Amino acid sequence: MLRFLQERVNKKTKATDANAATTSPEQADYDKISKKQERVKELMRLLAEKLGKENGVEGGQ
């Protein structure tokens, strides 16, 4: 799921960057991708913390 979500953010980033040459994306467009990236980050963090609690090694924060 994480991989899928990150892949989607990557595609959206590339598309926005490509569009920027012809149209000018608005701040709201960037905020939308940023939000998606943030969501993946939050899931990643959640996973790291869950694992950290379970084994005490892979969870240094």
Added chain:
Amino acid sequence: MSLPLLQKPLLGLVVISAFASGVCAQIQLPGEGTRPEAHLPTIPDVQVQSPFKPFDQARFEKAVRDFGATALQLKTFGQEVEEIGAARAADDLLRKALPKFDEAVLAAEDQDPKAALLLAKVLVETKSPLLQAHVRYHMARLFLSSDDPERAIEVLNEYIGKNLNHSPLDGEAAYFYAQALAEVPMIDDAIPRFRAFLAWFPNASERLRSAAHQRLLELELQKESRLHMLADGMKKTTRDLRKQKTDKPVQLDQEAYLEELDELIEMFQEKEKQSTGPASGNGPSSSPAASSALPGGDGSVGKLNNKPSLADRWGDMRDSERKKIMADVQNTMPPQYQKMLEEYYKKLGKADRK
């Protein structure tokens, strides 16, 4: 990993399911992990010798006297140095002597969106490296508290380049420089700077020294956690995207996250293959999860106080007040600060509000 593209999301699901059910409880993850590389601030090398000189109290007092500090204020300063330390006492004295500076710092302490503009105004109006040091210190703190460590580093770079050895705030500036680097995250740069802070400022406040020790421990552990490293990198990219950075360097960081996820998935699969029987040791769970969804809730530590954030305050302002601040930025600031503040307020307007 050479798996068909369509299989990868499914594998991700399987792996997350395995994580959530504790199958991988004893797994360690070797390897360096991934670090973001796009648009990192430029920073000077860590110096082998401390560039900081001991605080020259006589020179400081003369400079503050030139600002109009009274004999009584200087006497109080002398007493406060003993009680609260030179850094805090010096900042207090400057605030007493300079009402505009005090107003700006009060605004910063109050999370007032005007604070960045007020501080920048004091900065452009003064030629005193001492006052510049204090203003830049407060600006950096303000940017850090607004989740903008890159801009905090920019301001502290100016502090280091132009204002070093004028104020006893140097130690605190060094600490927050390391802190800002850690926030980016530029962990490999932050660690030696926290160490340098501890070595070069043995008389810094106990609060900061113990915080630096704590941060060092956390960062060393963070370096061992590829999952946290990955989340930290994504946090940086989140900020980049909000700042309208979608160019090649950002895309390369994002591709690196995918590669890292692939590698982690592969690593966990390998571990699962190697294990004989259920990895948890006692058979399947008696209450397995119905789906592979992650549990709800916020993974980050919550805010520790309920004071309205800068973004809240900015959002609560009347349109006319916001326009006035922006007009002030455009009409009264020199180009470099105009750009910095315009971006800062733009970001504030888009930040999440509570």
